[in-house]
Amino acid sequence: MTLAYPRKIDLARTPTPLHYLERASAKWGCGHRLWVKRDDLTGSTLSGNKVRKLEFIAAHAIDNGYDTLITCGGLQSNHCRATAFVGAQLGLAVHLLLHGEKPPERDGNLLLDHLAGAAVSCYPPGQYLREIDDLFVQWQSHYAERGRKALAIPTGGSDGIGVWGYVAACEELVEDFREAAIERAHIVTATGSGGTQAGLTLGVALHQLPATVWGVNVCDGERYFLDKVVSDIADWRARYPGMPPVEVQPRVLDGYVGEGYGIAGADVFGLIAELGRLEGLVLDPVYTGKAFVGMLAEIAGGRFKDCRDIVFVHTGGIFGLFPQRSGFNW
Numbered sequence: 001m002t003l004a005y006p007r008k009i010d011l012a013r014t015p016t017p018l019h020y021l022e023r024a025s026a027k028w029g030c031g032h033r034l035w036v037k038r039d040d041l042t043g044s045t046l047s048g049n050k051v052r053k054l055e056f057i058a059a060h061a062i063d064n065g066y067d068t069l070i071t072c073g074g075l076q077s078n079h080c081r082a083t084a085f086v087g088a089q090l091g092l093a094v095h096l097l098l099h100g101e102k103p104p105e106r107d108g109n110l111l112l113d114h115l116a117g118a119a120v121s122c123y124p125p126g127q128y129l130r131e132i133d134d135l136f137v138q139w140q141s142h143y144a145e146r147g148r149k150a151l152a153i154p155t156g157g158s159d160g161i162g163v164w165g166y167v168a169a170c171e172e173l174v175e176d177f178r179e180a181a182i183e184r185a186h187i188v189t190a191t192g193s194g195g196t197q198a199g200l201t202l203g204v205a206l207h208q209l210p211a212t213v214w215g216v217n218v219c220d221g222e223r224y225f226l227d228k229v230v231s232d233i234a235d236w237r238a239r240y241p242g243m244p245p246v247e248v249q250p251r252v253l254d255g256y257v258g259e260g261y262g263i264a265g266a267d268v269f270g271l272i273a274e275l276g277r278l279e280g281l282v283l284d285p286v287y288t289g290k291a292f293v294g295m296l297a298e299i300a301g302g303r304f305k306d307c308r309d310i311v312f313v314h315t316g317g318i319f320g321l322f323p324q325r326s327g328f329n330w
């Protein structure tokens with residue numbers, strides 16, 4: 001389907017490759033072929049899923065006269081790090097509102113946020129959760145008083161604009177499926193703020209990709225993400241009237257959060273280490289590691305038995321691995 005996409009700024013290295021995981025398929029596939037869409041390769045400091053959303057969000061910011069980007073997330077947010085580098089590359093100021101006490105040491109994504117020159121404000125968890133909406137408003141007023149115009153980008157860049165990133169990625173998947181002779185597949189992704197899952201769910205419907213999209217939630221629960229995907233798509237519809245009407249059905253694989261967001265168990269660290277050796281593929285403990293563990297458990301339970309091919313979307317996150325190095329038992 002030919003869609004009237006809004007303008008985007010080319011920041012991501014796309015199309016990303018689709019790789020077949022031969023040894024992982026033999027070990028864990030239960031007869032399925034396992035594939036990985038390498039969105040960890042969308043860039044280096046601008047790597048991962050977020051840059052696909054930010055290509056559209058940054059164009060929206062520039063086209064509407066914004067000179068500053070404000071966004072929020074955890075101390076090790078990949079989205080915040082990606083936003084910091086988008087700003088640095090485009091000459092936009094970036095202010096990050098981070099969830100957590102300022103750590104004694106800058107590591108992983110937080111180190112990179114500073115290298116990209118982003119302003120960073122840390123808020124203790126209770127205050128962050130209570131006040132984040134007000135904090136956005138306060139900082140926007142702060143910049144307005146100084147003659148600046150600041151765009152508030154929601155957590156994960158997940159809104160009706162960011163959704164375009166994975167609608168566009170589905171066009172790549174159409175081509176990937178053709179080249180790999182995939183007739184039908186289950187697509188599995190980590191879901192944290194819902195935007196990647198929303199974009200994939202919508203993109204599959206718009207591009208008539210023969211696939212079913214599943215989000216493995218790394219926080220909250222099934223209900224939250226079913227609603228979040230629907231509301232991101234509703235926001236997309238409201239912002240871009242005239243888009244073709246399509247039926248979407250979000251699907252969530254709940255049960256793999258473990259002790260909480262950002263806290264991975266020994267199973268996740270074990271899988272990360274094993275996959276590194278087996279396939280040369282590096283996952284992270286916050287998002288992709290949990291999602292991959294969830295996908296393997298669902299394969300073993302027969303969830304995907306109606307079709308042979310399973311595509312895992314590797315959404316990046318490598319920098320979040322380093323601050324969690326102590327999770328590995330060497």
Ligand SMILES: Cc1ncc(COP(=O)(O)O)c(C=O)c1O
Nearest residue numbers: 078156192193194196287315317
């Ligand atoms: C590495 C990684 N994978 C997956 C996700 C989940 O994507 P989304 O926020 O679009 O649900 C995120 C961010 O939340 C991420 O940083």
